[in-house]
Amino acid sequence: METSTFVYDGDCAFCTRCAQFIERRIPTGARVVPWQFADLAALGLTEAECEEAVQWVGADGSRAAGPDAIARLLGESGPAWRVAGAGLRFPPVRAAAWPAYRWVARNRHRLPGGTAACALPQEARERLYGPTGRPGPTS
Template sequence: MERSTFVYDGDCAFCTRCAEFVERRVPTTDVTVLPWQFADLAALGLTAAECEQAVQWVGADGSRAAGPDAVARLLGTSNPLWRVGGALLRVPPVRLAAWPAYRWVARNRHRLPGGTAACALPQEARERLYGPAGRPPTAA
C-alpha cells in the first residue's frame, strides 16, 4: 500500500462527525480516512466484524491497530502538537485507560453529540433500515 488508511463506521453519525473533525483539524500526511462501508476491506486485510467493533488503522507498511491504538497511529502522522497526543495514547497507563473509555464511547455513541439512534443498532439492523451504504433503500 502507498498510503496508510484509517477506517471508521460511516453509518454512525457520531463516528462520521469525529472523522470530519479529523479531516478538518488534524493535518495528516499520506493517510486516507474513509468509512469501512466504502473501503475494500479484503485489500486492507480487515473484516466487517472488526470494523463494527472499532476504528481501524492499516499502515502503508501493513501494520494494523484498532480503537485508541488506531487513533494514536493517526495522530502520529500529524503535526507536532497532534503527535504528542498520539504519543500519550501509547504510554502504557494511558493506553490501559483508553481502551475502557473507547469501549464506553462505542457503546454509548448514539447518546453523544452528533449521534443518532442508528448508531445504537447492530450493523445488520442498520443495513435493513438504511441500506448497505447508510442511506434509506430506494423504492423500485
C-alpha cells in the same frame, strides 16, 4: 499500499463527525474512509472488525484498532498531534483508553451528533461486552 488508512463507521453520525474533525483539523497524510466504502479485503479487514472499532492500516501493513488506531493516526500527523498520539500510547494512558473507548462505542448513539444508527449491532455488543453489558477481556 502507498498511504496509511484510518477506517471508521460511516453509518454512525458521531463517528462521521469525528472523521470530519480529523479531516478539517488534523494534518495527516492518511486516508480517512468509512468502512462501508473501503476495500476491506485489500486492507485485510473484516466488517466485524470495523463494526467493533475504528481501524488503522499503516502504509507498511501494520494494523491497530480503537484507541491504538487513533494513536497511530495522531502519530503520523502534525507535531502537536504527534505528542497527543505518543501520550495515548503511554502504558497507563493506553490502559485507561481502552475502557473509555469501549464506553464511547457502546454509547455513541447517545453522544452529541449520534443517532440510533450509531448503536452497535447486538452481536457486536455481546462480543465486546458480554451478555451482561460489562466489558470482557481485551484482545
